[in-house]
Amino acid sequence: MDFSPLKARDAVAAKAVRPHIGFRQDAWLRLQKNRAAMVGLAIIVLISLLAVFGPLLSPYSYSDQSLASANQPPSAAHWLGTDNLGRDLATRICYGARISLSIGIVASLINLGIGVLYGGISGYFGGRIDSVMMRIVDILYGIPLLLYVILLMVVLKPGLTNVFLVLGLVYWLRMARIVRAQVLGLKELEYVLAARVLGASHRRLIFGHLLPNSLGPIIITLTLSIPEAIFTEAFLSFIGLGVSAPMASWGVLASEGVVTLRSYPFQLLSPAVAISLTMLGFNFLGDGLRDALDPRMRR
Numbered sequence: 001m002d003f004s005p006l007k008a009r010d011a012v013a014a015k016a017v018r019p020h021i022g023f024r025q026d027a028w029l030r031l032q033k034n035r036a037a038m039v040g041l042a043i044i045v046l047i048s049l050l051a052v053f054g055p056l057l058s059p060y061s062y063s064d065q066s067l068a069s070a071n072q073p074p075s076a077a078h079w080l081g082t083d084n085l086g087r088d089l090a091t092r093i094c095y096g097a098r099i100s101l102s103i104g105i106v107a108s109l110i111n112l113g114i115g116v117l118y119g120g121i122s123g124y125f126g127g128r129i130d131s132v133m134m135r136i137v138d139i140l141y142g143i144p145l146l147l148y149v150i151l152l153m154v155v156l157k158p159g160l161t162n163v164f165l166v167l168g169l170v171y172w173l174r175m176a177r178i179v180r181a182q183v184l185g186l187k188e189l190e191y192v193l194a195a196r197v198l199g200a201s202h203r204r205l206i207f208g209h210l211l212p213n214s215l216g217p218i219i220i221t222l223t224l225s226i227p228e229a230i231f232t233e234a235f236l237s238f239i240g241l242g243v244s245a246p247m248a249s250w251g252v253l254a255s256e257g258v259v260t261l262r263s264y265p266f267q268l269l270s271p272a273v274a275i276s277l278t279m280l281g282f283n284f285l286g287d288g289l290r291d292a293l294d295p296r297m298r299r
Helices: 008-014 024-031 037-057 089-125 127-141 145-155 160-170 173-186 190-197 202-208 211-240 249-259 266-292
Strands: none
Touching: 024 266, 037 089, 037 145, 037 266, 089 160, 089 173, 089 202, 089 211, 089 249, 089 266, 127 173, 127 190, 127 211, 145 160, 145 211, 160 211, 173 202, 173 211, 190 202, 211 249, 211 266, 249 266
C-alpha cells in the first residue's frame, strides 16, 4: 500500500474537534442543564447554610423563653414570629434544620452501608444464598416500613439516637434490592470474567469491579432516601415518638403549631414550608441525577 504524509490542511482536519469528556464531567454538564435539579440543589445548599450558620447569627437561643413575647406575629424583631412560650421561630427552624438534615444524612449512610453490602453479597453469590437472603428482604418488604419504625420506637424510648438507629435499620431494603439487581447484570460481563480468570478474590470482584460500576443507581437511591428519612422523622416527632422537646426538629415544631393553628397559623406554616421545600429539593435533585447518570442518555 502507498502511504503518503497528510497535507497541512488535512492534518488540521484530522485533529479532534471536541476534547474528550469523562463520564463524571459529562454527568455534571447534563445535570447543570436540568433546571429543576439545579433549583433543588440551590434549595438544599440554602437550607444547609441556614442549618449551619443560622443559629450562630441569631441573637436568640432555640430554648430561650419569654412569656411577654409569646405568640407574636412575624416582625422585624422576630422574622417568623414566636411560639406560645415566646421562643423565636426563625431560630428554632434553623436549629431544627440541623436535626432533620442530620437524621436524613445519618440514616441514609447507614442505609448505604447495610443495603450495598447485603445486596452486593446476595447478587454476587446467587443460588441458594441469594434465595435465602432475598426471601428475608421480601418478608420485611411485605409489611409497611413505617409500621416497623413505629413499633421499634414504641419499644425503644423516643430520642435522637434511637431515631438514627431505627431509620438506619429499616430503610436499607430498597437499596439492597437495587444493588442486587445491578450486580446480577454486571457479574456476567466480560471484564468480570477476565478478573476472575486472573485470580481476583471475591472481595476484589465485589468492591473493586461490581459495586463501583453500580454507583449511579446507588447515588440516586441514596439521594432519594434522605427526604424519606426526614419526612419519617417529622411524622414520628409529630405523634410524639421521635425527637423530644425542647429539641426543635421540624416535626416537633409542626406538632406544636397544630395546637394553635386557628389562632396563630404562622406557627405551623414555617415548619411545614421548611419540610416541603426540603422534600422538593432532594426529589428534584434525585430526578436530575437519575437522568444525568444514565449512560443511555449520554451523547
